[in-house]
Amino acid sequence: MDLSYTEEEEAFRARLREWLGSVLPGLPAKPDPGDWPGRRAYDAGWQRLLYDAGYAGLHWPADAGGRGATPTQHLIFLEETERAGAPYVGANFVGLLHAGPTIAAEGTAEQRARWLPPVLRGDEIWCQGFSEPEAGSDLASLRTRAVRDGDDYVVSGSKIWTSHAEVADWCELLVRTDTQAPKHRGISWLAMRMDAPGVTVRPLRTLAGSTEFAEMFLDEVRVPVSHRVGAENDGWRVTMVTLSFERGTAFVGEVVACRRTLDALAAEARRSGRWDDAVLRRRLGRLNAEFRALWRLTQWNVSEAQASGGVPGVGGSVFKLRYSHARQELYEAAAEVLGAGDALDLDREWVLDRLSSLSYTIAAGTSQIQHNIVAERILGLPKGR
Amino acid sequence: MDFQLSDDQRALRTGMRELLAGRFDRDRMRAALDGGGGVGGALWLELGAAGLFALRLPETAGGVGLGLPESVLVFDEVGRCLLPGPLIATQLAAAAVKGAAEGEAVVALAEAGRPVGHLAAADALLVLDGDSARVLSGGALRRLVGAAEPVRSLDPGTPLWRVPGLAGYESEPLPDGARLRREGALLTAAEQLGSAARSLEAAVQHAGEREQFGAPIGSFQAVKHLCAGMLVRAETARSAVYAAAVTEDPVEIAGAKLLADEAAVGNARDCLQVHGGMGFTWEADVHLHLKRAWLRAGQWLTAADAEEALAADLG
Numbered sequence: 001m002d003l004s005y006t007e008e009e010e011a012f013r014a015r016l017r018e019w020l021g022s023v024l025p026g027l028p029a030k031p032d033p034g035d036w037p038g039r040r041a042y043d044a045g046w047q048r049l050l051y052d053a054g055y056a057g058l059h060w061p062a063d064a065g066g067r068g069a070t071p072t073q074h075l076i077f078l079e080e081t082e083r084a085g086a087p088y089v090g091a092n093f094v095g096l097l098h099a100g101p102t103i104a105a106e107g108t109a110e111q112r113a114r115w116l117p118p119v120l121r122g123d124e125i126w127c128q129g130f131s132e133p134e135a136g137s138d139l140a141s142l143r144t145r146a147v148r149d150g151d152d153y154v155v156s157g158s159k160i161w162t163s164h165a166e167v168a169d170w171c172e173l174l175v176r177t178d179t180q181a182p183k184h185r186g187i188s189w190l191a192m193r194m195d196a197p198g199v200t201v202r203p204l205r206t207l208a209g210s211t212e213f214a215e216m217f218l219d220e221v222r223v224p225v226s227h228r229v230g231a232e233n234d235g236w237r238v239t240m241v242t243l244s245f246e247r248g249t250a251f252v253g254e255v256v257a258c259r260r261t262l263d264a265l266a267a268e269a270r271r272s273g274r275w276d277d278a279v280l281r282r283r284l285g286r287l288n289a290e291f292r293a294l295w296r297l298t299q300w301n302v303s304e305a306q307a308s309g310g311v312p313g314v315g316g317s318v319f320k321l322r323y324s325h326a327r328q329e330l331y332e333a334a335a336e337v338l339g340a341g342d343a344l345d346l347d348r349e350w351v352l353d354r355l356s357s358l359s360y361t362i363a364a365g366t367s368q369i370q371h372n373i374v375a376e377r378i379l380g381l382p383k384g385r
Numbered sequence: 386m387d388f389q390l391s392d393d394q395r396a397l398r399t400g401m402r403e404l405l406a407g408r409f410d411r412d413r414m415r416a417a418l419d420g421g422g423g424v425g426g427a428l429w430l431e432l433g434a435a436g437l438f439a440l441r442l443p444e445t446a447g448g449v450g451l452g453l454p455e456s457v458l459v460f461d462e463v464g465r466c467l468l469p470g471p472l473i474a475t476q477l478a479a480a481a482v483k484g485a486a487e488g489e490a491v492v493a494l495a496e497a498g499r500p501v502g503h504l505a506a507a508d509a510l511l512v513l514d515g516d517s518a519r520v521l522s523g524g525a526l527r528r529l530v531g532a533a534e535p536v537r538s539l540d541p542g543t544p545l546w547r548v549p550g551l552a553g554y555e556s557e558p559l560p561d562g563a564r565l566r567r568e569g570a571l572l573t574a575a576e577q578l579g580s581a582a583r584s585l586e587a588a589v590q591h592a593g594e595r596e597q598f599g600a601p602i603g604s605f606q607a608v609k610h611l612c613a614g615m616l617v618r619a620e621t622a623r624s625a626v627y628a629a630a631v632t633e634d635p636v637e638i639a640g641a642k643l644l645a646d647e648a649a650v651g652n653a654r655d656c657l658q659v660h661g662g663m664g665f666t667w668e669a670d671v672h673l674h675l676k677r678a679w680l681r682a683g684q685w686l687t688a689a690d691a692e693e694a695l696a697a698d699l700g
Contacts, residue, residue, distance in 0.1 A: 001394065001454050002387045003631045009386070072386045266700030282689065285696030289640030293625035296388075300624045303388040321617050368606075374616055375609035379589050382604040 003299065005072070013076050019053055020084040027087070033210055040125060040167040043090035047122025056120040057096065064104035065116050071306040075252065075299065082256040089253075091164045095119035095126035099172040102189070106230045106238050115170070115191065127168035129159040129192065129216060130239070136161070137369045139174070140183045140236065144218060146175035146190065152222040153177070153190065155198075158215065161363075165201045165214035168194050173223070178233050187235035191227040198222075208355040209346075251323055252298055258330055259291045261350070265330075269337045283333055290326045294319070317378075321370045324360035331357045388628070390458070397455055401462040404435055411670070414467055418673075422542045424470040424491055424506040433488015437472065438479045442486055448479070453568065457575040457630040464579030464649075467673055469542040471503050473572045473685075474511045477565055481520055481557070482509045494569070495521070499683060500536050500545040511565070512551050513685075518562030525554040540676040570686035571638045574626045574645035577681055580674050581619040581648035584656040587671065588612050591660055602659070611659055615652045622648040636698040639691040646688060649678035 005013070028045070031038030050056045059074040060066020069077070089096055100119045103111055118124035135142040144157025155175055162171070171192045178186030192199070198221035203211040230238040266284055269275040301315045331354035335343035342348045361367040375381045390398070408431055409417075417425060432438065440456055442448020456476070463472060474494040475485050484490035485508075493507035497514050504510075509522040510529070521529065529548060536545040559565065589612055592603030602608045622644040629641035653675035657664035664671045682688065 001390060001627055001631050003628060005386050075386075263699055266696070270700050281696045282692035284699055285692035285694070286643065288636070288695040288699055289625070289643045289691070292637060292640050293621050293644055296624035296628040297621055299386065299388045299628070303386060307387070307389055315620075318617050318620050321613070322621050368610070371610040371613040372606065374613035375603075379585075379612055379616060381589065381592060381609055381612060382601050384604050384606055384609065 005076070009072055009076060012073055013080060016055070016077060016080050017084070019055075020080060020086060023049055023053070024084060024086060030087075036166045036211075040091050040164075043087065043092055044122035044125070046087040046090070047092050047096075047120075051121050056122075057100070057116075060100065060104055060116075060120075064100075064112055065120050066104075071302040075302050078253040079256050082253040083260075091125050091167060092119070092122060094128045094164065094168075094172065095124065095170075098128060099126040099170070099191075102172065102238060102241055103191075103229055105241050106189075110226075111191075111229060124169040125164060125167055126170045126172060127162050127164045127194070129162060129171040129173040131161045132158060133160050137366050139239070140187070142174055142176060142187065144173075144175050145179065146177050146188060146223070148177075148225070149222075151225050153188075153225060153228070155190070155192070155218050155221045155223055158217050160204075160215050161213050162201075162216050163213045165194070165216055166203060166211075170194060171216070174235055174239060177235075181233060184236045186233050187239070188232050189229045189235035189238040190223050191229065192221065192223050196221050196223070206355075207358065208352055251320065252302075254327070255291060255294050255298055255323065258327060259295070261334070261353075262287055262291060262330060265334055265337050265350075272337070272339075274337055274339070280333070280336055283336070287326070287330055287333060290322075290329070294323055294326060297322070317365075317370045317373045320364065321367055321374070324367060327360050328357045388631075394455060394458055397451075398458045398462065401459050402465075405462055405466045405468065408432075409466055409468055417469060418541050422469060422538075422540075422544055424503055426506075429470065429491060430488045432472070433486070438476045438488055439486040440476060442479055446480070448486065452630075453571065453633060454627065454630040456572055457626060460572045460575035461579040461582075464576030465583045467542060467580070467670070467677060469503075471507070473569055473576075476572070477569055478509065478511045478520060478559075481559055482522070484508070492520075494684065495548065495551055496684070497551055500538075500547050501533070502538075502543045502545055502680075504530060504533055504546040504548075505544065511559075512556065513562065513566055513569075514551065516563040516566065518559040518565045519556040520559060521551075521554050521556040525556060529554055540673075540680045542673065542677060543680055566685060567633070567635055567638050569684075570642045570691075571626065571629055573681050573685050574622070574629075574638075574642045577642075577645035577649035577678060578619065578623055578626050580678055581615070581622065581645070581652040584649075584652035584671065584674050585612065585615040585619055588615060588652075588656040588659040591663075595661075608659055611655045615655050618644075618648040618651050636695060639686060639694040642686045643688055643691040643695070646678070646682040650675065650682060653678050 031042050047056065057066035058069045058077050062068035096119060100116060103115050130139060132142050132144060144155060146153035146155045171194055173190045173192045175188055175190055176186050177188040198219040200217040201214050203214045206212050269280065275281055297319055301319060304315060331350060334350035335354055338348060343351060345351060376383060408428060436449045437459065439448040440451050440459060444450040471491065471493045475492040478492040479486040482490050482492050485492050490508035491506050492509045492511050493501060493503045495501045495510045495512045509520050510526055512519050512521055533546040533548045536547050538545040592608050592612060593601055595602050625641040625644045629637040653671060657671045660669055660671055663669050
């Protein structure tokens with residue numbers, strides 16, 4: 001058990017810190033949350049800066065255009081960028097954390113050459129076409145069909161909860177290519193152009209009032225067979241590669257952000273006098289234990305991945321379960337710090353975050369599904385009926 | 386950064402688990418309870434011979450020369466098998482009390498305002514009062530024992546005594562009482578971790594074997610989710626405890642104790658629920674883990690004090 005960093009890792013941290021210090025003051029102002037083209041330009045611009053400085057695709061393998069960094073270096077990167085208040089991965093989320101790693105792991109040389117560099121440069125934005133109205137957590141029930149017609153698949157159906165659909169260039173799309181096979185077996189993974197004829201995007205309004213995601217309707221959209229990653233009907237396995245990335249690393253930077261928010265809550269409570277309330281004070285103390293432990297759990301998982309040399313394991317489900325609830329508790333505490341009046345004011349800091357935190361126990365596999373995964377895959381309990 | 390167990394640490398953990406399985410299996414544990422739940426003198430000597438109490442003494446002083454992380458791994462195993470006795474106080478006082486390192490002396494813990502465990506078996510008392518520590522033994526200890534009243538202990542493995550007060554007895558001051566309290570809290574958290582893991586194992590085993598409505602109850606989501614929640618609790622606490630052992634940071638230790646207490650108590654409660662009616666019987670071990678977890682939660686560092694320490698660190 002060693003929590004110290006090597007000289008090399010510390011040097012990496014120092015260089016990164018220096019670079020962040022030089023580049024962050026020159027960033028343009030953050031766009032309005034409702035301004036999607038503005039958000040895309042902002043996120044792509046940040047990605048381009050990372051690319052030019054050699055930090056793009058840090059944890060991607062070198063032969064996929066990444067830096068082949070160790071998981072520890074990746075952890076340092078996420079820690080330092082968050083600590084410095086650098087932009088989130090934003091619209092590049094799916095490309096960098098889902099589609100890119102999947103193509104890097106499962107794609108042909110041609111596919112890697114076509115799709116990976118634009119993701120790293122911030123030139124192309126990806127979105128995720130997995131969920132459907134009838135297939136959310138039960139992803140394998142998806143019904144969007146792809147029928148072979150010459151060198152194309154003809155795709156019809158609909159997708160939902162698609163983040164960044166309005167500004168994406170590509171969609172990682174799961175389709176059913178064999179309707180007769182058992183439900184996990186007949187699925188394929190396709191890269192679909194979002195401007196292809198027959199693609200219609202309709203934004204959905206979240207309970208926070210924003211349009212974070214969209215519905216997508218696919219009406220006889222033609223996707224070249226060469227845009228399939230992995231073998232036909234092997235898309236489920238390909239997808240599992242993608243999802244293990246999502247659950248393993250996607251939330252790392254956010255733990256650092258939550259710790260920052262917790263400090264800000266305590267500072268605000270001290271300023272406003274609410275700190276004298278022992279119940280609230282102790283509640284914030286407990287959250288301190290929570291987020292410190294989540295950070296250590298992150299380090300534990302990263303060390304484990306580094307030791308096993310591969311894709312993050314199911315330990316990601318343990319993290320995701322604990323983290324998504326802790327995040328909600330953090331913003332419940334924020335509401336208490338703000339007090340009954342201010343907690344209802346959408347212009348106050350943390351109020352929108354309180355609303356957004358409600359999605360954490362749902363997105364990327366609900367807590368109920370995560371509990372099933374932990375119980376069946378880690379604890380070995382029998383499959384349910 | 387390699388936040389995983391080293392090969393030596395793994396070997397130590399395995400060795401300790403095997404040793405305890407041989408010296409203190411469930412039958413011995415149950416027999417010890419039936420015999421009043423005190424410290425077994427022979428077992429105490431065996432643990433001493435195995436190096437449990439001398440683990441952190443330097444090799445030059447006849448110790449094993451290991452650190453806090455190794456101690457944490459050992460007490461994790463201790464907690465798992467419900468080994469009775471003031472093992473942590475004895476290890477922490479091993480340098481100060483003659484015979485403690487060898488298992489020839491038992492050092493019990495006394496904290497102001499709380500009942501004292503294993504007083505009758507104690508050769509010395511480690512007295513903690515805020516951030517000060519002292520050792521009480523000999524005639525002073527005999528006078529204190531004379532003034533003490535036995536308590537009908539909630540934990541059948543820990544006989545308890547109420548003492549009127551701890552002041553006025555001649556004693557030997559110990560340096561760095563704050564550090565002793567922190568380390569005691571951390572090692573107790575390690576015991577809680579072992580207990581939490583054991584409760585989880587028992588629940589999973591029972592859920593896989595017990596059939597109701599024609600299927601193992603572990604196939605029902607309601608039961609599954611209880612078990613998954615137990616794992617999440619135990620593993621989150623584990624990261625906190627291990628990290629605190631490495632950094633020895635006071636705030637981190639407070640967090641580790643808080644989360645490990647919660648994991649041990651929460652997992653024992655959920656384990657009881659998974660066991661259903663059987664879990665409410667004396668024969669099932671579930672209640673023993675729960676009662677010991679409650680006892681430990683009140684020792685060295687309480688939730689309220691831990692939360693205040695963690696709050697003071699913020700902002």
